[in-house]
Amino acid sequence: MSHPLHDVLTRWKDAFDHHRPDVMAELFTPDALFQGFGPVPTVGRESVRSYYAAVAPDRRADVTVLHTYALGESVAGGFADVTFSDPAGWEAKVHLSLVLRRDENDWKIRQYHVSRTAPED
Template sequence: MNDTAVLRDLLDRWKAAVDAHRPEQVAACFTEDAIFQGLHPYTVGRTGIAEYYASQPPGMTAAYRVLETRRLTDDLLLGYLDVDFAFPDRPTLTVNLGVLLRRSPDGWSIAHYQVSLLP
């Protein structure tokens, strides 16, 4: 599988869980020790990630576009994306997203996630 396909496979699972408002399933896309920086103070680990997504409003959806990938090692893949978070009651929020995926015997997971707002 090429790098973009690896990234899309994992982010499609992330997106499906975000769109369904299933915080525990979102968190399952991450490593146990993932560093997570959304638009609130950062957290480390799946518990904090699940809490972050549980606090998001029902009806929020995510649409992403892969901009770049870089294979750092056989087991590390960097992805850079645009993501549109749409809400039922307010304008869509467009952000940049950087992710670092790590491969383990169980497959690929997000080890680092950092959002930044577009100017």
């Protein structure tokens, strides 16, 4: 059985690459803490949906899982390197950390935080 982080990030990447902000929001818990590129952390699915709706639809994400962990049967998480890019050559490399919580039989993102690894060009 693979770690839940792999499954969640596979679904996250698919929704991101196909610019589906509603699907993205459903990957998060209703009370998720979210820190994207913006300077202020936000809370909740609606803020996640709004954030991803504002992302250019031609952007893609390349994800490499670096580390996973589990705390009991209902909490897991880990770290990944993500490179966001677009066809014009824009690129942003980040570290992504996630905390996941199992809600019934599905894993959801409870906490999401990115930090840039290099300045934006």
